[in-house]
Amino acid sequence: MKLAVKDAMRCVGCQSCMFACSRRSGNAGLSNTCIGIKSAGGISRGYTVIVCRSCENPPCANVCPTGALVPKEGGGVRLISSKCIGCGLCKDACIIDAVFWNEQDDKPVICVQCGYCVEYCPYEVLELIKDKKGVSHDGE
Amino acid sequence: MMENDTLSKVLYIDLTKKKSFVKDRKDLFEKYLGGTGVATELLLEECPEGIDAFAPESPIIFAVGPLTGAFPLASKTCAMFKSPHTGDLGESHAGGRSAIAIRMAGYGAIVIKGKSELPIYLSISNGKVLFKNATTLWGMKDGSIAARVMRQTEGGEGLRAIFRIGLAGENMSTFANVTTETYRHFGRLGLGAIFGSKMLKGLVISGKQMIEVTNKKAYRAMYDKIYNMATESPLMKKYHDVGTAINIKSLNSARALPVKNLQMSSTDSIEPVTGEEIAKHHLARRVACAHCPVACIHLAYLREPYDDDPYFYKTTPVCYDFELIYSLGTMVGITEPKALLKLIDIVEQVGVDAMSMGVVLAWITEMLEKNKITKEDINNINISWGDAEGYIKLVKYISKPTTDFLKACSRGVSYASSVYGGKEFAMQFGKNEMPGYHTGPAGYLGFLIGARHSHLDNGGYSVDQKDLVKVDLSPEQVVDKLLDEEAIRQILSSIAVCFFARGIYGLDLVSESIKLLGFNYDEKQLHEIGKQIHLNKYKFKMREGFRLEKLEIPERIYETVDPTGKITKEFINRGLQYAENLIN
Numbered sequence: 001m002k003l004a005v006k007d008a009m010r011c012v013g014c015q016s017c018m019f020a021c022s023r024r025s026g027n028a029g030l031s032n033t034c035i036g037i038k039s040a041g042g043i044s045r046g047y048t049v050i051v052c053r054s055c056e057n058p059p060c061a062n063v064c065p066t067g068a069l070v071p072k073e074g075g076g077v078r079l080i081s082s083k084c085i086g087c088g089l090c091k092d093a094c095i096i097d098a099v100f101w102n103e104q105d106d107k108p109v110i111c112v113q114c115g116y117c118v119e120y121c122p123y124e125v126l127e128l129i130k131d132k133k134g135v136s137h138d139g140e
Numbered sequence: 141m142m143e144n145d146t147l148s149k150v151l152y153i154d155l156t157k158k159k160s161f162v163k164d165r166k167d168l169f170e171k172y173l174g175g176t177g178v179a180t181e182l183l184l185e186e187c188p189e190g191i192d193a194f195a196p197e198s199p200i201i202f203a204v205g206p207l208t209g210a211f212p213l214a215s216k217t218c219a220m221f222k223s224p225h226t227g228d229l230g231e232s233h234a235g236g237r238s239a240i241a242i243r244m245a246g247y248g249a250i251v252i253k254g255k256s257e258l259p260i261y262l263s264i265s266n267g268k269v270l271f272k273n274a275t276t277l278w279g280m281k282d283g284s285i286a287a288r289v290m291r292q293t294e295g296g297e298g299l300r301a302i303f304r305i306g307l308a309g310e311n312m313s314t315f316a317n318v319t320t321e322t323y324r325h326f327g328r329l330g331l332g333a334i335f336g337s338k339m340l341k342g343l344v345i346s347g348k349q350m351i352e353v354t355n356k357k358a359y360r361a362m363y364d365k366i367y368n369m370a371t372e373s374p375l376m377k378k379y380h381d382v383g384t385a386i387n388i389k390s391l392n393s394a395r396a397l398p399v400k401n402l403q404m405s406s407t408d409s410i411e412p413v414t415g416e417e418i419a420k421h422h423l424a425r426r427v428a429c430a431h432c433p434v435a436c437i438h439l440a441y442l443r444e445p446y447d448d449d450p451y452f453y454k455t456t457p458v459c460y461d462f463e464l465i466y467s468l469g470t471m472v473g474i475t476e477p478k479a480l481l482k483l484i485d486i487v488e489q490v491g492v493d494a495m496s497m498g499v500v501l502a503w504i505t506e507m508l509e510k511n512k513i514t515k516e517d518i519n520n521i522n523i524s525w526g527d528a529e530g531y532i533k534l535v536k537y538i539s540k541p542t543t544d545f546l547k548a549c550s551r552g553v554s555y556a557s558s559v560y561g562g563k564e565f566a567m568q569f570g571k572n573e574m575p576g577y578h579t580g581p582a583g584y585l586g587f588l589i590g591a592r593h594s595h596l597d598n599g600g601y602s603v604d605q606k607d608l609v610k611v612d613l614s615p616e617q618v619v620d621k622l623l624d625e626e627a628i629r630q631i632l633s634s635i636a637v638c639f640f641a642r643g644i645y646g647l648d649l650v651s652e653s654i655k656l657l658g659f660n661y662d663e664k665q666l667h668e669i670g671k672q673i674h675l676n677k678y679k680f681k682m683r684e685g686f687r688l689e690k691l692e693i694p695e696r697i698y699e700t701v702d703p704t705g706k707i708t709k710e711f712i713n714r715g716l717q718y719a720e721n722l723i724n
C-alpha cells in the first residue's frame with residue numbers, strides 16, 4: 001500500500017495527520033511525524049501536503065553513505081536506524097522535503113506507508129492506495 | 141506533571157538588554173495547570189503595581205497548557221498583560237498555530253519585558269531567541285505584508301506561528317490587537333499597543349518536540365475518544381458548517397442583535413449578511429487552527445474590479461464570523477456583504493480589535509448625528525450608517541489619529557465619551573466595547589462582572605437565551621450561575637482548550653485527560669482551582685484600581701427592546717451589588 005494525496009484542496013491545515021503520525025510512537029507532540037502540512041504561501045492560498053512518494057529508485061537511499069536507507073521492493077525506503085550517522089544527506093536529496101527529521105534523535109523519520117494518518121484526516125485529503133504490485137509495505 | 145515535560149519551562153525575554161533565559165516553574169504549573177492560571181500568577185509577579193501599561197517594565201505573558209500538543213482542540217494561547225484600554229486585567233486568547241508552536245518549541249510560557257530602542261521582531265527556535273531588526277517593517281500600512289516578510293525570512297515552515305501588529309499597534313491605539321496566522325487574533329484589550337510601546341513588531345516561534353507519555357495505550361484511546369467527539373458530535377457542528385455566523389439570523393429574529401449602535405435590536409435587511417447567505421455567495425475556503433479538526437475559520441473571497449481597467453480584478457481573502465458581521469456590519473448599519481467584507485479587510489490591515497472598532501465607529505456616527513461633534517473632528521469626511529467607504533477612511537484615521545477627537549477615539553468609547561460626552565450611548569462595559577449580544581440582563585451582568593469584560597468570560601448571553609426567556613431568575617441566581625461558569629472556564633483556558641469545545645471538555649473529561657500528562661485532580665478539585673484563578677484575576681484587577689461600584693452603564697441598554705424584556709436598572713444593580721459582596 002502507498003500513501004497518497006487525494007485532494008490537497010480540501011486540506012484545512014488542522015495538522016491532525018501530523019499529530020497522528022507522530023503518535024504512532026505512543027507519545028504526544030510532533031517529533032516523529034513523516035507527513036508535513038504547510039501553507040502554500042499564506043493560509044488563504046491553501047496548503048501543501050507533503051508525503052513520501054515511495055520512489056522506485058529513491059534519491060535519498062542513493063546518497064546515504066552508510067546504507068542506512070534500504071530501497072524496498074515496489075518503491076520507498078526502510079531506515080536501519082543503527083546504521084544512520086545523522087548526516088542529513090537524505091533530507092537534502094529529497095526535493096519534495098518528504099524526508100523528515102527527528103531533532104531529538106538527530107535522525108531522519110521515514111514514512112512506512114502504514115496509513116495511520118489517513119484515519120485521522122477529517123476531510124479525506126489523504127488515502128492509502130494499492131501500489132502497482134499490490135505489495136504491502138507496512139511491515140515496520 | 142510528567143518528569144520530562146518541558147511545559148514548566150518559562151522563557152523570559154528582556155527587550156532592553158536583548159537577553160533571554162529559561163526558568164523552570166513547576167511550582168506554578170503544578171498548582172494552576174498552565175494557560176490562564178499560570179499567566180495570572182506570572183502577571184501578579186511580573187507587573188509592578190500601578191504601573192503605566194506602556195512602561196518598559198509592563199510585561200507581556202503568553203501561556204499554553206498541558207493538553208497543548210497532546211489532544212485535539214487544545215489550540216489556544218492565553219496572553220496576559222496590564223490592559224492599556226481598561227487599566228486593569230488584560231487577557232486575550234488566540235489560536236492559529238500559536239499554542240502548538242510555543243509548546244513544540246519547548247516552553248509552557250513566555251514573559252516579555254523591557255523596550256527596544258529600535259523596532260525589532262523575535263525569532264524563537266531550537267532553544268534560541270534572536271532579536272531581529274524590524275525597522276523596515278515599521279509603518280507599513282498593511283500588517284499582513286510584515287507577516288509575509290517574516291514568513292519569507294524565517295525557517296520552520298508548517299511548524300511556526302507568526303505574531304505581528306499593524307499600524308494601530310505601532311501607534312498604540314489601546315484596542316490594537318496582535319494577529320497570528322493572518323486570521324487569528326489576540327483581539328481584545330490592547331495587547332497590540334503593548335507590543336507597539338515596546339517597539340516589538342512581532343515574533344516567529346517554531347519547534348517539533350516530543351511530549352513523552354507513560355501510559356501510551358490509554359493516551360491513544362483517550363485521543364480517539366476526544367477526536368471522535370470533535371469530528372462526529374453535533375456539539376461542534378455549528379462551528380464546523382456555517383460557523384458562528386449562523387447566529388446572526390436567530391439573534392436578529394429574537395431582537396437581540398445590536399443594530400446602529402443598539403438603537404435597534406434587529407433589522408429587516410439582515411438576509412444578505414446571514415451566515416448562510418455569505419457562505420452561499422462568498423465562502424471560499426475553510427481553515428483550522430493547528431491540532432483542531434473542526435476548521436471553524438471561514439474565509440470569503442472579495443472580488444473587486446479596478447475602476448480604470450475593467451479586466452483587472454483585486455481578489456482579497458477575508459475572514460468573517462459572527463462578531464465581525466455584528467460589529468462591522470449591523471452595528472454600523474451595513475447589511476451588504478461586499479461592503480462588510482471591505483470594512484473587515486481594512487480593520488485587519490491596521491490591526492485593531494474588530495468589536496471595539498465597530499462600537500467606536502457606531503458611537504462616532506451617533507455623536508455626529510446628535511451634533512455633539514463636527515465634521516472637522518473627523519478630518520472632514522462624510523460618514524453615515526451603512527456607508528462602508530466613509531468608515532474605511534475613518535478606520536485609517538483612528539489608527540493614525542491627527543485630531544484630538546480621533547486620538548480620544550483611538551482609546552475607545554469609554555475614554556472618548558468621558559471627554560466629549562455621549563456616555564448614554566457609548567456601548568462599553570468595564571471600558572471594553574460590547575460584543576453582539578443584546579440578549580438580556582444576564583448577558584450584561586456577564587460583561588460587567590467578567591474578569592475581562594468579555595462575553596466569553598461566563599456566557600451570560602446563554603443564560604438569557606436558555607433560561608431568562610422562559611423562566612424568572614433573580615439577579616442573585618443569575619450572578620451565581622455566571623460566577624460558577626466563569627470558574628469552569630478558567631480551567632478550560634488553563635489547560636488551554638478552545639471555548640468552542642466546552643461542550644466536549646467537561647470537567648470529568650478534563651480530569652481524565654490531564655491525568656495522562658501527570659496531573660492528578662478530580663472534578664471537585666478542578667472546580668476549586670478554577671475559582672481560585674478567578675479570584676487571582678480579581679486580585680490583580682482590584683490592585684490596579686478596578687471597582688464594581690465604579691462601573692458605568694450606558695442608558696441605551698434599558699431603552700432598546702430585548703428578547704427577555706427584563707433589562708432593568710433594578711435587575712442590573714441588584715446583580716452588581718450581590719457580585720460585589722461575593723467578590724470582596
Ligand code: SF4
Pocket residue numbers: 003020021022033034035051110111112113114115116117118
Ligand atoms: S502513512 Fe504512516 S508513516 Fe506515513 S505519514 Fe502516514 S502515519 Fe506517517
Ligand code: SF4
Pocket residue numbers: 010011012013014015016017018037049120121122123124125126
Ligand atoms: S489531517 Fe487532512 S485536513 Fe488536516 S492537515 Fe492533514 S491532510 Fe490537511
